[in-house]
Amino acid sequence: MPDQQPISVLYDADCDFCRWSVSKLLEKDSHGLLLPVSIQSARGQSLLSPIAQERRLDSAHCVASNGEIRSGGQAVEWIAMRTEGAALAGRLAAAAPWIFVGGYRLVAKNRGLFSRWMTPSRLALADRVIAQREGPPESDTASLLT
Amino acid sequence: MSTWEQLAQLPIDIEGYDLLPLAENVSSGFLRQTTIVRLQGGGHEGLGEDVVYDGVDQDAFQAAGAVHELTSARTLGEFTLLIAGLDLFPTRTPERDVSRLYRRWSFDSAALDLALRQGGMGLEEAVGRRSESLAFVVSLRLGEPPTLEPLMERLAIDPTIQFKLDPTDEWDPELIAQLAATGAVESVDFKALYSGTTVDQVGGIELYQRVVGALPNAWIEDPGLEVQGVDDFLTPHRDRVTWDANIHSIADIEALPFKPSMVNVKPSRVGGLQSLMETYDYCNEAGIRMYGGGQFELGVGRDQAQLLASVFHANGPNDLAPTGWNAAAPVGPLLSSPLRLSPAATGLRLA
Numbered sequence: 001m002p003d004q005q006p007i008s009v010l011y012d013a014d015c016d017f018c019r020w021s022v023s024k025l026l027e028k029d030s031h032g033l034l035l036p037v038s039i040q041s042a043r044g045q046s047l048l049s050p051i052a053q054e055r056r057l058d059s060a061h062c063v064a065s066n067g068e069i070r071s072g073g074q075a076v077e078w079i080a081m082r083t084e085g086a087a088l089a090g091r092l093a094a095a096a097p098w099i100f101v102g103g104y105r106l107v108a109k110n111r112g113l114f115s116r117w118m119t120p121s122r123l124a125l126a127d128r129v130i131a132q133r134e135g136p137p138e139s140d141t142a143s144l145l146t
Numbered sequence: 147m148s149t150w151e152q153l154a155q156l157p158i159d160i161e162g163y164d165l166l167p168l169a170e171n172v173s174s175g176f177l178r179q180t181t182i183v184r185l186q187g188g189g190h191e192g193l194g195e196d197v198v199y200d201g202v203d204q205d206a207f208q209a210a211g212a213v214h215e216l217t218s219a220r221t222l223g224e225f226t227l228l229i230a231g232l233d234l235f236p237t238r239t240p241e242r243d244v245s246r247l248y249r250r251w252s253f254d255s256a257a258l259d260l261a262l263r264q265g266g267m268g269l270e271e272a273v274g275r276r277s278e279s280l281a282f283v284v285s286l287r288l289g290e291p292p293t294l295e296p297l298m299e300r301l302a303i304d305p306t307i308q309f310k311l312d313p314t315d316e317w318d319p320e321l322i323a324q325l326a327a328t329g330a331v332e333s334v335d336f337k338a339l340y341s342g343t344t345v346d347q348v349g350g351i352e353l354y355q356r357v358v359g360a361l362p363n364a365w366i367e368d369p370g371l372e373v374q375g376v377d378d379f380l381t382p383h384r385d386r387v388t389w390d391a392n393i394h395s396i397a398d399i400e401a402l403p404f405k406p407s408m409v410n411v412k413p414s415r416v417g418g419l420q421s422l423m424e425t426y427d428y429c430n431e432a433g434i435r436m437y438g439g440g441q442f443e444l445g446v447g448r449d450q451a452q453l454l455a456s457v458f459h460a461n462g463p464n465d466l467a468p469t470g471w472n473a474a475a476p477v478g479p480l481l482s483s484p485l486r487l488s489p490a491a492t493g494l495r496l497a
Contacts, residue, residue: 035184049191049446050166050168050182050184050193050195050445050446051168051191051444051445051446052443052445052447052448052449052469053445053448053449053496054448054449054468054470055444055448055469057467058470059170067164067166067184068166068167069166069168069443070168070169071168071169071170072170073170073171074169074170074177076169124158124250138364
């Protein structure tokens with residue numbers, strides 16, 4: 001039985017493509033286990049305090065309720081183990097693999113290629129999806145689960 | 147009062163601790179695993195990072211969990227004595243002895259972080275020194291066969307950046323001349339002191355002859371003095387020789403074949419906090435310059451290594467470049483040397 005504890009997904013709020021990718025991830029998360037948190041927020045910085053500052057924006061991260069952290073490609077495998085196993089892993093990989101592998105720097109390097117997908121309407125929709133799950137600014141993760 | 151005496155008396159209150167695993171595929175299929183040691187007490191957390199390289203040792207550490215009783219210490223000095231007396235590998239003998247020092251550092255650094263946070267002070271205040279802008283070099287391998295390309299790729303991002311390079315037998319005079327022409331080689335690391343690792347090198351005297359003369363301003367790190375002819379050849383260049391892999395303590399510095407101009411003092415390689423502070427004081431009093439280096443940290447250990455370097459040897463050729471410089475294909479802009487750090491108001495951390 002997979003672990004059903006919530007997992008915080010840390011993303012770069014200054015990266016349009018990252019926000020859009022996280023929104024796709026959330027749409028695939030039918031159990032509502034994934035909680036988006038901006039890396040730049042106070043809560044994001046607190047959750048990532050064990051991570052070297054210079055690495056925090058290098059990739060997306062996942063943080064479990066007990067504080068365990070996985071980064072980059074490790075995060076995909078980790079989410080799968082704690083949710084629905086291989087089936088979800090396949091869906092995650094199909095939905096948004098790039099936010100985990102190579103992360104922000106990959107996106108930054110290919111900004112021109114990716115940017116044509118980032119229409120204002122797509123971004124607005126993505127931000128709404130994130131906001132629905134993110135809750136009020138700096139709210140406690142636990143309060144979002146009740 | 148010595149630096150250690152200033153720190154040893156700091157009160158500490160530990161209620162418990164736990165371990166947080168970190169893992170990341172960092173390069174060419176290498177899964178880097180480290181562990182965050184998180185001490186708790188008085189509503190505060192103190193963090194340190196275990197940088198033991200062998201995954202099996204990390205797995206055993208994490209699987210065993212928080213098995214040690216650490217709540218009895220009342221001062222930082224008492225805590226470090228407690229840690230020194232424990233077997234920090236209770237379920238498995240480590241793959242390499244130096245790992246014991248790495249693990250000891252993870253607990254000692256976490257305790258320093260916690261004591262500072264509980265005391266409401268940062269490292270600068272605790273040791274009476276200022277954090278200065280951190281000079282750094284980019285440690286780089288030139289590929290197989292070696293070419294100038296990795297270096298030029300980074301110079302295109304920042305023409306002022308300096309490098310620490312690992313010479314190999316494949317370095318021919320033409321390549322060395324090209325490297326010299328860049329004026330960007332701060333240090334050459336012969337890596338002759340490693341054994342049983344992926345970075346071992348045993349260059350012959352010809353390599354030293356090709357490199358040392360052509361790069362007359364570069365530091366010469368970890369040369370193989372036992373290699374036929376190398377000691378004699380380097381005698382006129384002893385003021386350029388630095389030592390890294392063999393430096394774990396003051397005793398190691400005193401055991402060197404001649405007094406060094408500079409040594410690499412890596413906190414995790416020294417291990418104990420007391421030993422580290424005593425090494426800093428010893429080098430300062432002896433007029434031995436210092437520099438630092440990283441250990442492929444994934445977590446707060448990187449911040450702590452940079453912070454300590456900025457406080458105790460900010461001007462050395464610190465092998466602590468921001469990680470973006472180490473990417474296979476670096477993307478600019480990247481932070482230049484010297485790096486202005488922002489120490490946290492409390493703790494052994496960056497803000």
